[in-house]
Amino acid sequence: MDMANSLALFDKKLEWHDDSENINELAAILEHMPLAIVQAAAYISQRVPRYSVSQYLQDFQRSASKRTSLLNSDGGQLRRDGEAKNSIIITWQISFEHIREIRPTAADLLSLMSFFDPQGIPEVLLRSRDRESQHDGKDNDDDDDGRSDINARHSDSDEDGSQSSGNDGFEADTFEMHGLVQLATQQWLKAGKQQERWNQQFVKNLNAEFPSGEFENWESCQGLFPHAQSAAAQRPKKKESLEDWxxxxxxxxxxxLRMGNGVEAERMSVQVMKVRKKIFGEEHSDTLHAMGIVGMSYRLNGQWDDAEKLELQVMETSKTKLGVDHPDTLTSMANLAFTWKENGKEIEAVRLMEDCVRVRKRVLGVNHPHYISSCIALDAWKAE
Structure with a gap:
């Protein structure tokens, strides 16, 4: 249903409203789904005049649990509305049970898709990473066996709730899934104690495909980044999955960080740092790498003192655990030098970068890009 029809349906159900701006926004958030619109209108009408469209919109945006509560409401006026005999959550879950019964692979596909960003889900992310899979109907959060085959194609996903798009290339195919359907699916999985299992599969698949942030991978990273943002809000419980996450x-x-998005870089890297400290300890190389990104994020966001404190810790720990000549130690020295420079500590910055340049020349050679970049920075600082 398009915007015009969505607004017409709201007008029909909320004859008294005079809040067109919020109605437009609410229709868009409800993804123009007729049942969701009818349900929202019934919920609001039942509570007038103590409740408004604006309040419903604020409540709906507050959290997933609040959205579930609103979309599960079926009391009073909603039951009297012939167009909304059941809540959208209940309606979808009934459909999902039917799909699970007649086409298990489609149900598995939809289960996995419910954890991704709703738009642009690459088909490659929906393939099983498990060697063996089977349907035994007994999957739960404590059972890693019996993983079902999720190599479903378009014919499975078109059953309900998802759409495919893309060109004729197998690798280029992408899928979409209504956000409200994702919410309903996750509630169904939670009730059946399968939510954690599919979250683990989601994280495992995403980790296998998400490349490093080097320049040559930027296009791939751009397409997968929204799914990483979704993953950031869905932390798994088991240690193995936490490492993938x-x-x-x-x-x-x-x-x-490479894109200059310091806010997201900090938000994600801080979570990584906390998890790796807990799993590996503060002196593990993976933890130090995470701390390094947090420090650079702080610097990008202008949090000089926080960046300096963290980068100094990384440098000193790296010197002790890895040695002064280790490439990671040299990187930490360069990072701290840049932070000192931007924080007005120019003398300290130049001295530290001189040490970094000297060791990089000996360890990496004069043709190494890290040596060259540190030389360029040092020359520029001295010329100021």
């Missing part, structure tokens, strides 16, 4: 966020944070 941290890896996804680490690579996404690197990409965000």
């Amino acid at each position: 941290a890896s996804v966020l680490y690579k996404a944070a690197w990409y965000a």
Whole structure:
């Protein structure tokens, strides 16, 4: 249904309203789904005059649990509305049960898709990473066996709730899934104690495909970044999945940093740092890498003191654990030098970068890009 028809339906159900701006926004958020619109209108009408379209919109945007509560409402006037016999959550879950019964692979595909960003889900991310899979009907959060085959194609996904797009190339195909259908699907999975299992599969698949943030991978990173943002809000519980989750966020944070998105880089990298400290300890190389990105994110966001404190810790720990000549130690020295320079500590910055240049020349050679970049920075600082 398009915007015009959505607004007409709202006008029919809310004859008294005079809040066109919020009605337009609410129709868009409800993705122009007739049942959701009828349900929202019934909920609002039942509570007038103590409740308004604006309040419903604020409540709906507050959290996933609040959206579920609103979309599950079927009391009073909603039951009297012939166009809304059941809530959208209940309606979808009934449909999902039917899909699960007649086409298990389609149900598995939709289960997995419910964790991604709704738009542009690459088909490659929907393939199973498990060697063996089977349907035993007994999957739960404590059972890693019996993973079902999710190599479903378009014919499965068209059953309900998802759409495919793309060109004739197999790798280029992408899918979409209504956000409200995702919400309903996750509620169904949660009730059946399968939510954690599919979240783990989602993280595993995304980690396998998300590349490093190097320049040659930017196009791929751009397409996958919204899914990494979705992953950031869906932290798994098991240690193995937490490592995959941290890896996804680490690579996404690197990409965000390269794109100048300091807010997202900091948000993701801080989560990575906390998880890796807990799993590996503060002196592990993976933890130090995460701390390094957090420090650079702080610097990009103008948080000089926080960046300096963290980068100094990374440098000193790297010297102790890895040695002064280790490339990671040299990187930490360069990072701290840049932070000192931007924080007005020019003398300290020049001295530290001189040390970095000297060791990089000996360890990496004069043709190494890291040596060249540090020389360029040092020459520019001395010329000021």
